[in-house]
Each structure stands twice: as C-alpha cells, then as structure tokens.
Amino acid sequence: MMIHKFLLGMSMLLPEQASSYAADVDNLYLFLVGLTVFFTVLITAAIVYFFVKFRRRANDPIPAHIEGSVLLESIWSIIPFIISLFIFAWGAKIYLEQYTIPNDATDIYVVGKQWMWKFQHPEGQREINEVHIPIGKKVRFVMASEDVIHSFYVPAFRMKEDVVPGPNRYSTVWCEPTMTGTFHIFCAEYCGTSHSAMIGTVTVMSEKDYQVWLSGGAQQGTMAERGAALFSQYGCVTCHKSDATGQCPKLEGIYGTEVLLEGGQKAVADDSYIRESVLSPMAKIVLGYKPLMPSFQGQVSEEQLQQLVAYIKSIGPAETPAAAPKAGAAAPAAKAPPIMMSGSPEPAPVAPTTTATTPSPAASSQPVQKR
Amino acid sequence: MKSAISQQRFNRDGEPQTYLNNGHGLRSWFLTKDHKRIAMLYLVSVAFFFAVGGIYALLIRINLLAPNGLFESDTYNRIFTTHGIIMVFFFLVPAVPAVLGNFLLPIMIGAKDLAFPKINLLSWYLYIFGAAFTVIAVIAGGVDTGWTFYTPYSSTYSNSNVLLAGVGIFIVGFSSILTGLNFIVTVHTMRAPGLTWFRLPLFVWANYATSLVIMLSTPVLAITVSLLAIERVAHVGIFDPAIGGDPVLFQHMFWFYSHPAVYIMVLPAMGVISELIANMSKKNVFGYKLVAMSSLAIGVFGFLVWGHHLFVSTQSVYLGIIFSFLSFAVAIPSAIKVFNWTATLFKGSISYDAPMLYGLGFIGLFLIGGMTGLFVAAVGLDVHLTDTYFVIAHFHYVMVGGSLMGFLGGMHLWWPKMTGRMYPEAWARAAMVIQFVGFNLTFFPQFILGYLGMPRRYATYPPEFQVLHIFSTAGATILAIGMAITICYLIWSLKKGQRATPNPWGAAGLEWMTTSPPPTENFYETPVVTWEAYDFTVVRPEDVTGMAAE
Numbered sequence: 001m002m003i004h005k006f007l008l009g010m011s012m013l014l015p016e017q018a019s020s021y022a023a024d025v026d027n028l029y030l031f032l033v034g035l036t037v038f039f040t041v042l043i044t045a046a047i048v049y050f051f052v053k054f055r056r057r058a059n060d061p062i063p064a065h066i067e068g069s070v071l072l073e074s075i076w077s078i079i080p081f082i083i084s085l086f087i088f089a090w091g092a093k094i095y096l097e098q099y100t101i102p103n104d105a106t107d108i109y110v111v112g113k114q115w116m117w118k119f120q121h122p123e124g125q126r127e128i129n130e131v132h133i134p135i136g137k138k139v140r141f142v143m144a145s146e147d148v149i150h151s152f153y154v155p156a157f158r159m160k161e162d163v164v165p166g167p168n169r170y171s172t173v174w175c176e177p178t179m180t181g182t183f184h185i186f187c188a189e190y191c192g193t194s195h196s197a198m199i200g201t202v203t204v205m206s207e208k209d210y211q212v213w214l215s216g217g218a219q220q221g222t223m224a225e226r227g228a229a230l231f232s233q234y235g236c237v238t239c240h241k242s243d244a245t246g247q248c249p250k251l252e253g254i255y256g257t258e259v260l261l262e263g264g265q266k267a268v269a270d271d272s273y274i275r276e277s278v279l280s281p282m283a284k285i286v287l288g289y290k291p292l293m294p295s296f297q298g299q300v301s302e303e304q305l306q307q308l309v310a311y312i313k314s315i316g317p318a319e320t321p322a323a324a325p326k327a328g329a330a331a332p333a334a335k336a337p338p339i340m341m342s343g344s345p346e347p348a349p350v351a352p353t354t355t356a357t358t359p360s361p362a363a364s365s366q367p368v369q370k371r
Numbered sequence: 372m373k374s375a376i377s378q379q380r381f382n383r384d385g386e387p388q389t390y391l392n393n394g395h396g397l398r399s400w401f402l403t404k405d406h407k408r409i410a411m412l413y414l415v416s417v418a419f420f421f422a423v424g425g426i427y428a429l430l431i432r433i434n435l436l437a438p439n440g441l442f443e444s445d446t447y448n449r450i451f452t453t454h455g456i457i458m459v460f461f462f463l464v465p466a467v468p469a470v471l472g473n474f475l476l477p478i479m480i481g482a483k484d485l486a487f488p489k490i491n492l493l494s495w496y497l498y499i500f501g502a503a504f505t506v507i508a509v510i511a512g513g514v515d516t517g518w519t520f521y522t523p524y525s526s527t528y529s530n531s532n533v534l535l536a537g538v539g540i541f542i543v544g545f546s547s548i549l550t551g552l553n554f555i556v557t558v559h560t561m562r563a564p565g566l567t568w569f570r571l572p573l574f575v576w577a578n579y580a581t582s583l584v585i586m587l588s589t590p591v592l593a594i595t596v597s598l599l600a601i602e603r604v605a606h607v608g609i610f611d612p613a614i615g616g617d618p619v620l621f622q623h624m625f626w627f628y629s630h631p632a633v634y635i636m637v638l639p640a641m642g643v644i645s646e647l648i649a650n651m652s653k654k655n656v657f658g659y660k661l662v663a664m665s666s667l668a669i670g671v672f673g674f675l676v677w678g679h680h681l682f683v684s685t686q687s688v689y690l691g692i693i694f695s696f697l698s699f700a701v702a703i704p705s706a707i708k709v710f711n712w713t714a715t716l717f718k719g720s721i722s723y724d725a726p727m728l729y730g731l732g733f734i735g736l737f738l739i740g741g742m743t744g745l746f747v748a749a750v751g752l753d754v755h756l757t758d759t760y761f762v763i764a765h766f767h768y769v770m771v772g773g774s775l776m777g778f779l780g781g782m783h784l785w786w787p788k789m790t791g792r793m794y795p796e797a798w799a800r801a802a803m804v805i806q807f808v809g810f811n812l813t814f815f816p817q818f819i820l821g822y823l824g825m826p827r828r829y830a831t832y833p834p835e836f837q838v839l840h841i842f843s844t845a846g847a848t849i850l851a852i853g854m855a856i857t858i859c860y861l862i863w864s865l866k867k868g869q870r871a872t873p874n875p876w877g878a879a880g881l882e883w884m885t886t887s888p889p890p891t892e893n894f895y896e897t898p899v900v901t902w903e904a905y906d907f908t909v910v911r912p913e914d915v916t917g918m919a920a921e
C-alpha cells in the first residue's frame with residue numbers, strides 16, 4: 001500500500017505506463033533514483049560532517065599524513081562494481097525484452113520523412129501523424145525513412161527506435177499497449193527545420209472500437225492486394241514466376257525462410273531482405289541465379305515497397321500468414337475515402353494512393369528482363 | 372632550496388621581475404614563447420568563447436519559455452548548434468589543459484617551459500584560426516546540424532554552413548593534438564631532479580592521461596570531418612545511403628572521438644579538484660596512486676564505450692549489451708575518485724575559501740552527473756532516455772557541474788599565482804553559491820522533463836512541459852548572474868586586488884615555491900625534489916606571509 005501511494009505521488013514524474021514493458025523500465029528507473037539519493041546523502045553527510053569537525057582553526061598544526069587504505073579503497077571499488085553488474089544485467093534484460101520481437105505481432109508499416117509520420121495498416125488503412133492500434137495486441141512497427149534519420153518515440157510505451165534511411169534495412173520495434181488513450185509520438189532524432197513538429201499521436205482502442213474503426217474508412221484493398229497489383233505493374237511477375245520457371249527465384253513461400261546465397265552465405269528472407277533485394281539487388285544474389293535484376297531505387301516509393309513486402313509476406317509459408325487472413329477479412333468494402341488523414345496539412349505527396357492507375361514511367365520503360 | 376621570497380629579483384625600475392613585465396607591447400605577447408603568456412592568451416580566448424556560448428545558452432532558454440517557441444525553428448536550430456559547437460570545441464576541450472595546464476604543468480614539474488615552446492604558440496594560433504572559421508560560419512548564417520553533425524542530414528540535406536564549421540573543428544583539433552604532444556614530451560623529459568612519477572601532482576597525472584586521449588582520439592575526429600566534407604563537396608557515397616553510404620558509420624566514427632572527448636573535458640578538471648581538495652585541507656590526497664591510476668583507467672576505458680550512443684540506432688542488440696557493460700566499467704574509476712576525495716577531508720584542516728567551495732560543488736554535481744550516467748548506461752532504460760532532456764541534464768551535470776566548476780575552482784586557486792593579485796574572497800564565495808543554486812535550478816528540472824519524454828533539440832513542445840521549462844530558464848538566469856559577478860570581480864582584481872604572496876594558501880607544490888607571478892624562467896635555481904606530493908611540512912612560512920625572514 002505504501003509503495004502504491006508512493007507510486008501515485010511519482011505519477012506526476014512519470015509518463016503513463018501504457019505498454020507491457022513500461023513498468024519494467026520504470027522499476028529500474030525508480031531503483032536508480034533511490035540509489036542516487038542514497039549515495040548523494042551518504043557523500044554529502046560525510047562532507048558536511050568533515051567540514052564542521054575539521055574546519056580550519058587558527059594555529060592548526062599541519063594535519064597528519066594519511067597514506068590511504070588498501071582495505072577501504074578495495075571496498076569502495078568492489079561494492080560499486082557489484083552494484084554496477086546488477087544494474088547492467090537488469091538493463092540488459094529489459095533491452096532484450098524491448099527488442100526481441102514476438103512472432104505473433106501484427107505489423108504496422110511506418111514511413112518517416114521530413115517532417116511527418118505515415119502509417120499503413122495491413123488491412124489497407126493509411127494515416128498521417130496518427131495511428132490507431134488495439135489494446136492487448138502485440139504490434140510490430142516496420143519503419144523506413146525517405147530522407148534523413150528520424151527516431152520513432154512513444155514515451156508512454158517507453159519505446160524508441162531510430163528510423164535509418166538506406167536500402168538494406170527496416171528498423172523494427174514492438175510493443176503491446178496495455179491502456180487505452182491517446183499518447184504522444186515524438187521524433188527523437190534531430191532531422192532539420194521542423195524536427196519539433198514531427199510529432200503525432202498513437203490512439204490505443206479497445207478491440208471492439210478498433211474493429212469499428214477499421215471498418216470505417218474503407219480502402220482500395222489491403223496492403224497485400226496493392227502489393228500484388230504493384231508486383232505485376234512493375235513487371236516483377238514476368239521473372240519471379242510462381243511455377244519457378246522464371247529466370248529469378250520463385251517468391252511463393254519464401255518469406256521468413258533461409259535463403260542460400262552465392263558465395264555460400266545464408267540470409268533470412270525477412271522484411272529487410274526483401275527491401276534490399278528490390279533496392280539493391282546485387283547485394284545478395286541467390287545461389288544458382290544470375291544477377292539480372294535492376295534496382296528499383298527511386299522508382300518505388302517507401303510505401304509501395306512496404307506493400308510489396310506485405311504481398312510477399314502474404315504468399316509466404318502457411319505457418320506465418322500474419323497479414324494475409326486478416327487482410328482478407330477487412331478487404332471486402334473497397335470503396336470510399338482513400339486516406340485517413342489528420343494532423344498534417346500536407347497530403348501524402350509521394351505515393352499515389354491508387355497504385356493501379358498511374359503506372360510509373362520508369363517501370364514501363366524498363367522491362368525487368370532486359371538486364 | 373631557498374624560499375621564493377628571498378630569491379625575488381628586481382628590474383631596473385625596482386619592480387619585482389615577473390613574466391608579466393618582461394616585455395611590453397603586443398609583439399611581446401603575440402610572438403611569445405613563454406608558456407605562461409600563451410596560457411594567458413588562451414585564457415582571454417576561451418573566456419570570450421565561454422561568454423559567447425553562454426549568451427547562446429540564454430537564447431535557448433528564452434525560446435523555451437513558451438510552448439510554441441519565441442524564435443523560428445530554423446533560428447532555434449542554429450542557436451543550439453552554435454551553443455554546442457562553441458562550448459564543446461572552443462571552451463570545454465581547451466579550457467583546463469590549455470589555460471591551467473599550460474601555465475602550471477611546467478612549473479609543477481620544476482621546468483622552465485614546455486618541451487616545444489614554438490609549437491605551443493602555434494597551437495594557440497591554430498585555435499584562433501579554427502575559431503575564425505567557426506565564427507565566420509556563424510556570421511554567414513549559422514549551422515543547423517547540432518554539434519553532432521549526424522549524417523545524412525549534415526552531408527546532404529542541410530543547407531547551412533556545415534563545411535565552414537567543419538573546417539574550423541578540423542583545425543582546432545590540431546591545436547589540441549599539439550598541446551597534448553607537448554605535455555607528454557614535457558612530463559617524460561623535463562621533470563626536476565628527484566621528481567619521480569609518483570611524486571607528480573595529480574593535476575600533472577590528469578593532464579598526462581588527457582594528452583594521451585587527445586593524441587589517440589582527435590585524429591579520428593579529423594578523419595570523420597574530412598570524410599563528411601568529401602561527401603558534401605564531391606558527393607562520394609560514404610555516409611549517405613542514397614549514394615551508397617552508411618549513416619550509422621558516421622555515428623561510430625563521431626563517437627569514437629566524442630566519447631573520449633568527454634574525458635578530455637572532465638579529466639583535467641578532476642586533476643584540478645585533487646589539487647583544490649588537498650591544498651585547501653592541507654592533506655595529502657587519500658590513496659594517491661589509485662587516484663592517479665584511475666585517470667589512466669578512465670582514459671583507456673573511455674575508448675571502448677562509444678557504442679552507448681547508438682543503443683537505438685539499429686545496432687545489434689548484443690553489441691548494445693556489450694557497450695552497456697563497458698560503460699559500467701568506466702564508471703568505477705570515477706566512483707573511486709569521489710570516495711578518495713571525500714576521504715581526503717578526514718582529519719584535514721579545512722578552509723572555507725572559494726577554491727574549496729568550488730571543489731565541493733564539483734563533487735556534489737559530478738556525483739549526480741556520474742550517478743545519472745548509470746541510468747543512461749543501463750541499456751533498457753536508455754531506450755527511453757536517449758535523445759531526451761534527461762541526457763541533456765546528465766551531460767550538463769558532468770560538463771558544467773564538473774568541468775566548469777573545476778575550471779573556476781582552479782582559476783580561483785591559481786589566480787594569485789597567475790596574476791599576482793588576490794581575488795575578493797567574499798564576492799567569490801557569494802558568486803559560487805549563486806552559480807551552484809542557479810545551476811541546479813536550471814538542470815534538475817530537465818531530468819524530470821526527460822523522463823516525461825521531452826525530446827532534445829525541440830524548438831516547440833507540448834504545453835504540459837512548460838512549467839518545468841520556466842523553472843529551467845529561471846535557473847539559467849541566476850547562473851548567468853553568478854557568472855557575470857565572477858567575471859567582474861576577477862577583472863577588477865587585476866588592478867585593485869591585494870598583492871599576492873608566493874604562497875597565499877600555504878599550499879604544497881613547486882608552483883607555490885616561486886614568486887607570484889613567477890619570473891619568465893619560473894625558477895631562478897632548478898628545484899631538487901626530495902619530498903612526496905602534498906607534503907605540507909616543506910611549506911615555508913615566509914612564502915605564505917610574504918615577509919622575508921632576515
């Protein structure tokens with residue numbers, strides 16, 4: 001009870017604990033606050049005592065020489081070392097929890113750009129500077145940057161991860177919201193003029209409200225469906241044939257599996273691998289295939305890329321179907337407004353919202369097989 | 372060895388001979404090879420940049436009074452960048468070594484000068500030259516990348532004067548390297564007879580360790596800045612992923628210098644604190660050898676922890692855990708120092724004069740700075756804290772609470788030696804207390820702000836953070852008043868201060884065995900050292916009182 005009251009008092013000094021690991025972070029924090037108070041009081045008390053007791057008086061003799069003490073010095077070397085080891089282990093345990101992404105997490109795709117956050121749900125909903133997620137479900141954020149480094153930070157979740165641009169990686173981080181409400185999203189890595197305006201909100205909803213919300217803004221298909229459209233629009237399908245007769249590897253069932261590469265290395269066909277294969281295909285060549293594929297860097301937008309990833313994921317092996325079945329459930333009502341948007345005055349400038357209508361000129365003039 | 376007072380020589384006008392009246396006019400200063408005059412040149416320069424950096428700090432605090440900010444975001448971004456660059460590269464790094472180290476290191480080891488006096492002067496000119504580039508960058512419209520220059524923002528996206536500022540930092544780095552080189556050679560080759568390594572004052576040990584760190588890390592800064600310039604000018608893909616580079620590589624390289632740079636900034640100040648505590652309590656430093664070795668340990672471990680700045684930069688989880696472990700390891704030598712300083716006070720004869728107050732201020736603030744270092748070293752907690760005001764508060768407790776308190780404490784302790792005048796004691800004590808209060812009011816609320824999630828480098832912020840920001844700005848105002856008082860009375864004392872005796876504190880150390888201010892050659896006869904460091908039995912009463920015992 002005492003502890004509870006104390007924590008209530010502290011709540012002014014702590015953000016809401018809105019994720020499964022928020023309390024773990026706070027416990028370590030409060031422990032360290034206690035430790036700091038303890039050592040500060042200890043040292044201050046010693047200094048004040050010495051200051052009064054040994055203050056300089058007129059005609060003080062020269063104080064006696066005291067060499068030091070191996071025993072004392074060992075004590076105050078070893079005790080802090082042991083305490084440090086303990087804090088280290090505690091911190092590392094939390095870190096592993098924060099960055100070990102559970103297999104059953106639902107993906108939300110995030111694009112950071114100067115200066116906004118764009119979100120795509122597998123079901124097809126798109127949002128800007130605002131994202132809705134259900135309570136009690138594990139969510140994985142798969143994030144890419146269009147320009148500089150940003151950092152996706154939700155203080156209420158104690159969750160932060162840099163979003164680093166580059167062809168070979170998605171930044172991923174996860175959380176499980178435990179409290180409904182609306183919480184800040186901040187960009188935590190300085191990214192230029194309007195860095196402090198690159199903020200938004202995450203709204204955690206009950207499962208029921210979330211389903212209502214999902215069915216509200218009907219979309220032009222799920223992410224996987226749009227990805228499938230892109231897959232043929234960009235001509236990928238001519239080469240990556242589903243019957244494995246193409247010049248390039250078959251992609252059905254590949255997601256999440258281990259791929260053998262030229263040179264004897266292996267790679268896991270995860271989101272980052274697929275992204276890298278599209279943007280810099282020469283980086284990892286699958287064993288037994290020729291390096292034929294051109295780079296699509298600058299031709300596919302980050303959001304389209306995420307849709308392609310979602311598509312390849314949806315045709316992955318049966319045991320990791322994450323996006324596919326849910327996407328199917330939400331798909332039917334494919335009519336009304338294209339984007340759910342709030343907060344930002346700018347519309348999404350890069351990606352055309354309807355992927356099928358405007359084939360990229362680059363894509364049509366550069367048939368995939370010709371390289 | 373005869374007392375300093377009995378050795379005093381006089382020039383033709385009947386004035387005591389000192390380094391200050393040996394030569395007049397600008398030429399005698401700007402072409403001097405005397406380490407003491409070069410130290411004074413540095414003092415004027417770093418004081419100027421400290422004042423400029425301080426004004427920029429106040430502008431930051433003024434902007435943050437209102438949630439929407441009082442300046443345009445672009446303006447604010449330039450303000451905090453300028454504050455960071457000036458304070459780090461043009462004040463904190465050179466302050467203690469180039470001013471106090473330059474002045475005292477040769478005297479403390481009984482030498483007439485540093486090993487390479489001309490190179491010493493060159494290093495000051497490099498500092499000024501580098502500073503000029505940075506000042507031009509600021510006048511020409513400023514830089515908006517933050518002092519950390521993260522890519523690809525700095526290399527591709529920023530349209531501010533990154534290149535000019537980079538050139539300035541590149542040049543000033545060589546100034547540090549030359550000073551470090553000079554110190555290392557001097558300590559190795561020019562110690563007075565009998566002055567063995569373990570008889571050296573701890574200030575010399577601290578500067579020696581710092582010099583090693585400077586020599587080993589600063590070239591990496593030069594390389595990093597050069598690569599950044601190459602990418603910016605020639606568009607060679609090094610850090611920008613759009614042209615084949617890796618932005619995180621920049622962070623590794625930058626922090627490989629900049630984490631050790633934290634110790635470049637704080638180690639010499641720790642050396643000052645050892646001198647302050649010992650001399651103002653007339654006690655030898657408790658566990659001298661452990662304190663000396665802990666400086667070296669900090670220097671070595673400091674090179675192994677740069678990755679703790681990248682816990683959320685997509686670096687591997689296991690790398691994060693290793694860097695976390697190493698960061699805890701580097702905390703131990705700092706903890707040892709704090710305990711040993713405290714133990715030094717035991718059975719001492721403790722003076723309440725300003726240098727001691729600064730020494731205590733250092734211990735208190737560095738204690739909080741160091742303990743909060745454990746928060747950010749704990750990797751799972753740092754995920755929440757990094758890039759927030761918690762980190763800002765943490766490193767200001769270390770840099771301002773540590774380095775600045777150490778620098779000011781040292782300036783007060785050695786002011787009589789450097790200028791031949793006493794500062795006004797009552798004013799100094801009052802100013803120190805004002806600074807201490809102002810400092811805590813400025814930065815303590817920032818720990819809370821940070822834990823609540825306030826990110827750093829935000830020109831605007833959600834309204835719920837305003838109250839704490841107002842406290843912080845109020846504190847900064849008090850701190851500025853405290854600093855202004857110190858600057859005023861120190862300048863005043865140059866002409867009006869009471870004349871100093873050779874050893875006004877009754878302190879131990881060779882610098883107190885020569886006149887105040889010392890003559891150009893420091894000592895008229897080379898001292899022969901037969902005593903350990905901090906042996907107060909060899910202090911001669913006539914040097915303290917200034918009355919020659921005839």
Ligand SMILES: [Cu+2]
Pocket residue numbers: 149150151187188189190191192195196198
């Ligand atoms: Cu940002």
Ligand SMILES: [Cu+2]
Pocket residue numbers: 629630633676677679680
């Ligand atoms: Cu560091």
